Amino acid sequence: MAAEPLLVERAGAVVTLTLNRPEARNALDTETLRALARAVRDVRRAGDVRSVVLTGAGDKAFSAGADVGAMAAMTAAEGHAYSRLGHEVFARLEELDVPVVAALNGVALGGGLELALACDLIVASERARLGQPEINLGLIPGFGGTQRLALRIGLARTRELVYLGHMIPAEESYRIGLVNRVVPADRLRAEAAELGATLAAKAPVAMRQAKRATAFSAAGLAAGCRYEIEAFGLTFATEDRSEGLNAFREKRAPVWKGR
Incomplete structure (x- = not known):
């Protein structure tokens, strides 16, 4: 076989x-x-x-x-x-x-x-x-x-x-x-x-958006920057963003939720 x-x-x-x-x-x-x-x-x-x-x-x-x-x-x-x-x-x-x-x-x-x-x-x-x-x-x-x-x-x-x-x-x-x-x-x-x-181990939503945004660079600088603004706003609205900032201030490892 x-x-x-x-x-x-x-x-x-x-x-x-x-x-x-x-x-x-x-x-x-x-x-x-x-x-x-x-x-x-x-x-x-x-x-x-x-x-x-x-x-x-x-x-x-x-x-x-x-x-x-x-x-x-x-x-x-x-x-x-x-x-x-x-x-x-x-x-x-x-x-x-x-x-x-x-x-x-x-x-x-x-x-x-x-x-x-x-x-x-x-x-x-x-x-x-x-x-x-x-x-x-x-x-x-x-x-x-x-x-x-x-x-x-x-x-x-x-x-x-x-x-x-x-x-x-x-x-x-x-x-x-x-x-x-x-x-x-x-x-x-x-x-x-x-x-x-x-x-x-990185924040799942942020990683997803980072991958999409960097891939978008092939479309040209202006289009890529427009996408980055939207992706940044999306990640800023997640629970993971709050957790990441709080964990940094509290000097502990973050616990990502993927949302």
């Missing part, structure tokens, strides 16, 4: 999703993408999940990207549908109201890097290597890489990665702002779990 392509674990308010095809370097075939879509749907429906950590099984790959063997057998129409599926799944992940942490335990290439880019924060093992090598296969990134890379690191560096198709090490990725942290390989999962727990 084939193993599940995606493992789902929950610890308190944190859900960990693990791409589980280590023999294929956690390649993103159609089955894996659909499993990820179901997991994202379940997180959204649960209502009490506060953060998500996404990683890969094994120590060699977060995800090497698309399943090249499967792609080689696709027609042009099937390739188009495959790209659309990836875009839809990654958009649902990106639009979750809770923060998502990508923990890169190895290479993150092509669709694997694009998956990480759909997450809010990226923590990389010191052994990780990142890149968009599709140009070397006569293709371009098909799961949002040309757009999300530019939003994260700017157009010039995006063109360099996409046009040249080479890999860059974790430290270089950190230097250019592609990843948020680089940690020792043997500390990656613990660091990601700790970060997930820290995020989960």
Whole structure:
């Protein structure tokens, strides 16, 4: 019996999703993408999940990207549908109201890097290597890489990665702002779990609005600032705002109610 392509674990308010095809370097075939879509749907429906950590099984790959063997057998129409599926799944992940942490335990290439880019924060093992090598296969990134890379690191560096198709090490990725942290390989999962727990402990309504407001920046400064004003007003009307201010003055930990 084939193993599940995606493992789902929950610890308190944190859900960990693990791409589980280590023999294929956690390649993103159609089955894996659909499993990820179901997991994202379940997180959204649960209502009490506060953060998500996404990683890969094994120590060699977060995800090497698309399943090249499967792609080689696709027609042009099937390739188009495959790209659309990836875009839809990654958009649902990106639009979750809770923060998502990508923990890169190895290479993150092509669709694997694009998956990480759909997450809010990226923590990389010191052994990780990142890149968009599709140009070397006569293709371009098909799961949002040309757009999300530019939003994260700017157009010039995006063109360099996409046009040249080479890999860059974790430290270089950190230097250019592609990843948020680089940690020792043997500390990656613990660091990601700790970060997930820290995020989960924040005020739920404020976190939701913070995520929406920062995402709105892609619409331009004026539109983003208009949204921020409304989001700030919304959080100011919550019980959590009163609790947070009172807890600060009373020098105690806040007890969030999520309303």
